[in-house]
Amino acid sequence: MRLTPNTKVLICGIAEPLAIDHVPLMRDYGTQVLAGVSPGEGGRSINEIPVFDLVEEAIATVGPIDVVIVFSPAYAAVDAALEAIAAGIRQVVMVSAGVPPLDMVRLVRRAEATDTLVLGPNCPGIIVPGQVLLGMHPAECYQPGSIGIVSRCSTLAYEVALQLTRAGFGQSIAACIGADRVVGSSLLQWLQMLDEDDRTEAIVLLGEVSGDGELRAARYIAETIDKPVIAYIAGHFAPVNRSIGHANQIVASRTELGKRGKTDVATKVAALKAAKVRVADRPSKIPELLQRALNTKAKAPSAK
Template sequence: MFFSSDTRVLVQGITNALGSVYTPLMLSYGTSVLAGVASGDGGQDVASIPVFDMVEQALAAVGEVDASVIFVEPYDVLDASLEAIAAGIRQLILVTEGVPPLDMVRLLRKAEATDTLVVGPNCPGVIVPGQVLLGTHPAEFYAPGSVGVISRSSTLTYEVALQLTKAGIGQSIVVGIGSDRIMGSTFQQWLQILDEDDRTEAIVLVGEIGGDSEEVAARYIAEAIDKPVIAYLAGRSAPKGQVMGHAGAIIASQLGDWGDDIGTMESKLASFKAAEIPVGDRPSDLPKLVKRALKSAKNRTNDDE
C-alpha cells in the first residue's frame, strides 16, 4: 500500500482557504504533515506547521517527503505539481476542482515518465482509517478494517463509508479518484492496487452516470480482479436522455463497439451485470452485499483447501 502512518506529507497551498482548514484536521488525525508551501507566505506557520515559499526550501528544512496534498488554485495546480515532482515527491493528491484539461494532460505525461501517482483532481483524497488522512475526508465516518473503497464522488464517498462503519465493516483504504474531465489514477489502477493489498479482502466501487469509467472498470474486474467487488452507481433518478457533455465517452464507445448509450445508467448497470458484480440500489444496501460477498469468498477458500 502506498500510504500509511509513516507517510511524510507536504501541503501545497497551505495558507489558502481549504489548506488552512484541512491541514489542522489532517494533523489532528495523526498524519505526519511536516511542512507547507505557499508562495509569498514563507516564514509563517499553520497549526505550528512551518510554511515555505518553495518546495525545494521545505524539503531542505524537513528532509524527504513521500506525498503532497495540493490545495492551490486551479490554474496553479500544474506548476505546483511539477515543482513537487521535480523535488522527488512521487505521490500527489489534487484536491482542487476545475484544473484546466490541457494542464492535466501535461501533468499526466510527466507523472507517467517519473512513475508518480496522481490522485484527483477534484477529489477528497485518501484516508487509511486509523493511520493517515490526506485530503478532506471527515475522519469520524471511517473505521479501520478490510474493505477498500474507490469512488468518483466526494460526499457520496463519505455516506458509503458511514454506512459500512455503522454496520461494523471497517475500511482498509478509501480513495476518491476525482470527477474532473481528466483524472490522474483510475478505477483500474486502484482495483489492481487493492487486489494485491494483503489488508483488503473486498472492494466497493462507487460510480456515477456520465463517462465510461465504470464500463471500463467492470470489464477489468471481470478479466483481472480476484477479490469480491461490490458497486453502487449514483444517478438513477437523473432525467433519461439528459446530455451530460461527455463527448469523449461517446467517441470511446464507438471505437470500443460498446454502443452509443455509453455513460448512461442502463449501460453501466448492464456492464456490471455482465461482469457478475452486485450493485446496490442505495448506499444502505452495501453492507449486506459486502458481508455476503465476504462470506462467499471465505466459503470458496475453504472449499479450495
C-alpha cells in the same frame, strides 16, 4: 502505495482557506504534515507548520517527503504538482477544484514519465482509517477494517463509508479519484492497487453516470480480480431534461452517449453484472451485498 502513520506529508497552497481549515484536522488525525509551500508566504508559520516559497526549500529543511497534497488555486495547482514531482515526490493528491483539463493532460504525461501516482483533481484525497488522513475525508465516517473503497464522488464515498461502519465493516483505505474530464489516476489503477493490497479483503466501487471508466473497470474485474467487488453507480433517477449532478456529469454523459455509444447507468450496471460484480440499486444496500459476497467467499475460497 503503502500509507502509514509514518508517511511524511507536504502541503502546497497551505495559505489557502481550504487548507487552513483542513490541515489541522489532518494533524489531529495523526498525519505527519511536516511543511507547507505557498509562494510569497515563506518564512512564516501557519497552524504551527513552517511555510516555504519552494518545494525544494521545504525538503532541504524538513527532509524527504512521501506525499504532497495540493490545495493551490486552480491556475497554479498543476505547476505546484509538477514542482513536487521535479523535487522527487512520487505521490500527489490534488484537492484543488477547477483545474483546466489541458493543464491536467500536461501533469498526467509527466506523472507517467516519472512513475508518479496522481489522485484528483477536485477530490477529497485518501484516508487509511486509524492511520493517516490525506485530504478532507470526514474521519467520523470511517473505522479501521478490511474493505477498500474507490470512488469517483466524494460525498457518496462518505455516505457509503458511514453505512459500512454502522454495519460493522471497517475500511482498509478509501480513495476518491475525482470526476473531472481528465484525472490523474483511474478506477482501473485503483482496483489493481486494492487487489494487491493484503489489508483489503473486498472492494467497493462507486461510479457515476458519465465517462467509460466503469466499463473499463468491469472488464478488468472480469479478467483479473479474485476479491469480492460490490458496486454502485450514481445517477439512476437523474431527470432527463435537467442539467444536474456532480460537475454537470449528467450533461457530459449525454454528450458521450451521442459520440461514443452508450455510457449511461444501465449500460454500466449491465457490464458490471456481466463481470460477476454485485451491484447495489442504492447505497444502503451495499453492506447487505457485501455480507453476501464475503459469505460466498468463505464457503468457496477459490471462487470469485
